[in-house]
Amino acid sequence: MLLPRTTRLASALRVAVNSRLNAFSRFYSSAAPRTLARTPLYDLHVARGAKMVPFAGYFMPVLYSDESVGESHNWVREKAGLFDVSHMVQHRLTGPGALPFLHSVTPSDLTRLPQFRSTLSVFLHPVTGGIVDDLIITSHGPDGFYLVTNAACKDKDLAYIARNMKPFASDVKHEVLTGQGLVALQGPLAKDILTEYLSGLTGSPVDLSKLYFGASMFVEIPSLGEKLHVVRAGYTGEDGFEISISEKNTETVTTGLLDVGSIGGRIRLSGLGARDSLRLEAGMCLYGHDLDDTTTPIEAGLKWVVGKTRAMDGNFLGAETISGQYDSWSIVPRRRVGFLVEGAPAREGAEIVERGTDNVIGKITSGCPSPTLGKNIAMGYVRSGFHKRATEVGIKVRGKKHSGIVTKMPFVETKYYKAP
Missing domain, CATH: 2.40.30.110 (Aminomethyltransferase beta-barrel domains)
Known part of the structure; x- marks a missing residue:
C-alpha cells in the first residue's frame, strides 16, 4: 500500500538524517561509545524519550519518541523548538592581544564589529586558505571576545589556537568555558517565550525588541546567581536565541523555558535530526560535510566573512590564496x-x-x-x-x-x- 506523501517524506528524512549522523560520528568522534561525554541535559533528554546517538564525542538526542524528524522540523518553523547545543565549544579571549590574534587566524575585520555583536568567521590554514573550522565570534569589547566552535573539531581547534597564539601569548588569555551549557531556542514564538521566562525570573519586564539578529546581552538572574549570555542567533533560519548558562543551572533554565512554553502548547524539545534539515533548508554549512580543510571561504560562498580591507592587507593565514580569490572569480x-x-x-x-x-x-x-x-x-x-x-x-x-x-x-x- 502506498503511504501518504507526508508519511513517506518523514520516513525518508529520518533515514537520511540517521545515515548522515552515523557518518559524521564515524569520522569526527574519537570517543568510543562507553567513553562518550554527556551534556548537562543528558538525563532530561532520556526522561523525555530522546533517541540518543553518538555525535562529536557526546551522547546527543537525534529525535524524541513523540514525533518524527519531519514533525519536529515543522514545529520549529511554526512555533518554537529548544535544542541542546551544549556540546559546542565555548571560549573566552581577553587581553590587548585578543584582537591581533584573531586577525592573524581569521579573515574577518573585527575592528568593524560593534560591542555585543556577533559574526560568522573561519579559522584558516596557512598558504592554502583551507577552513580549519567555522566559528561565531562575539565582541564583548576591544579586549574581549566570546567564541563558539564545533565540538567535532575541538582537539584540532585547541591545537591550532595554542600553536598560533604563541606570538601573542603574553598579551592574550584563552579560556575554554568547560562549565557552561548552551541551548538554542528557535522559531517564531521564541521571542515571546524567552521574554516571559526572563521577565518572570527578574521580576521586571525584559525587552528583547531591540536585540536584533547577531546582537547579544547579559541578563542578570539573582535567583540563579549568574548572568545569562543571550545572543539573538541560531542555525535554523528562524528567529531565535542561543543562551549560555553555567552547567549547574542549565537544566533549571531549560525546564523553565519548557514550562513557560508549554502554556498554549508553544514549545518542544528538538534534536539533531530537525537541526540538520532546518539548517540545510536555510542553506547553512555543516563542518565535515560542506566545509573542510581543503575548502576556502570563497569557494564555499562565504566571501562575505572576508573583510575587504583584510583581503587587501593580506595579513592573515591563508591570505596568499584567499586574497587572490577575493579579487578574481576566474581563479576560483x-x-x-x-x-x-x-x-x-x-x-x-x-x-x-x-x-x-x-x-x-x-x-x-x-x-x-x-x-x-x-x-x-x-x-x-x-x-x-x-x-x-x-x-x-x-x-x-x-x-x-x-x-x-x-x-x-x-x-x-x-x-x-x-x-x-
Missing part, C-alpha cells in the same frame, strides 16, 4: 551551490555530472527531503562555470542518474529579526 576552481533534485534524494558523496554526459563536475555534500518544500534539496560543489542558477545537471543516486537544477539558497526564506 569550484563553487558551493544548491540543487533541487528530481526523484530520489541525493546523499553526501553523490556525483554531479554534466547534463547528458558522465563527465563528473562535482559532488553533493548535504542533501535531504525538505519538509517545508516537499521537494528534495541538496548542496554541493561544482566546477566554476557550472554554478550559475538554473544550470541543469545530472546527479547519480545509487547508480541511477537523476535530474538536478542549480537553485538559489537559502531554499526557504530566512526569518531573522533585523534592525529596520
Whole structure:
C-alpha cells in the first residue's frame, strides 16, 4: 500500500538524517561509545524519550519518541523548538592581544564589529586558505571576545589556537568555558517565550525588541546567581536565541523555558535530526560535510566573512590564496551551490555530472527531503562555470542518474529579526 506523501517524506528524512549522523560520528568522534561525554541535559533528554546517538564525542538526542524528524522540523518553523547545543565549544579571549590574534587566524575585520555583536568567521590554514573550522565570534569589547566552535573539531581547534597564539601569548588569555551549557531556542514564538521566562525570573519586564539578529546581552538572574549570555542567533533560519548558562543551572533554565512554553502548547524539545534539515533548508554549512580543510571561504560562498580591507592587507593565514580569490572569480576552481533534485534524494558523496554526459563536475555534500518544500534539496560543489542558477545537471543516486537544477539558497526564506 502506498503511504501518504507526508508519511513517506518523514520516513525518508529520518533515514537520511540517521545515515548522515552515523557518518559524521564515524569520522569526527574519537570517543568510543562507553567513553562518550554527556551534556548537562543528558538525563532530561532520556526522561523525555530522546533517541540518543553518538555525535562529536557526546551522547546527543537525534529525535524524541513523540514525533518524527519531519514533525519536529515543522514545529520549529511554526512555533518554537529548544535544542541542546551544549556540546559546542565555548571560549573566552581577553587581553590587548585578543584582537591581533584573531586577525592573524581569521579573515574577518573585527575592528568593524560593534560591542555585543556577533559574526560568522573561519579559522584558516596557512598558504592554502583551507577552513580549519567555522566559528561565531562575539565582541564583548576591544579586549574581549566570546567564541563558539564545533565540538567535532575541538582537539584540532585547541591545537591550532595554542600553536598560533604563541606570538601573542603574553598579551592574550584563552579560556575554554568547560562549565557552561548552551541551548538554542528557535522559531517564531521564541521571542515571546524567552521574554516571559526572563521577565518572570527578574521580576521586571525584559525587552528583547531591540536585540536584533547577531546582537547579544547579559541578563542578570539573582535567583540563579549568574548572568545569562543571550545572543539573538541560531542555525535554523528562524528567529531565535542561543543562551549560555553555567552547567549547574542549565537544566533549571531549560525546564523553565519548557514550562513557560508549554502554556498554549508553544514549545518542544528538538534534536539533531530537525537541526540538520532546518539548517540545510536555510542553506547553512555543516563542518565535515560542506566545509573542510581543503575548502576556502570563497569557494564555499562565504566571501562575505572576508573583510575587504583584510583581503587587501593580506595579513592573515591563508591570505596568499584567499586574497587572490577575493579579487578574481576566474581563479576560483569550484563553487558551493544548491540543487533541487528530481526523484530520489541525493546523499553526501553523490556525483554531479554534466547534463547528458558522465563527465563528473562535482559532488553533493548535504542533501535531504525538505519538509517545508516537499521537494528534495541538496548542496554541493561544482566546477566554476557550472554554478550559475538554473544550470541543469545530472546527479547519480545509487547508480541511477537523476535530474538536478542549480537553485538559489537559502531554499526557504530566512526569518531573522533585523534592525529596520
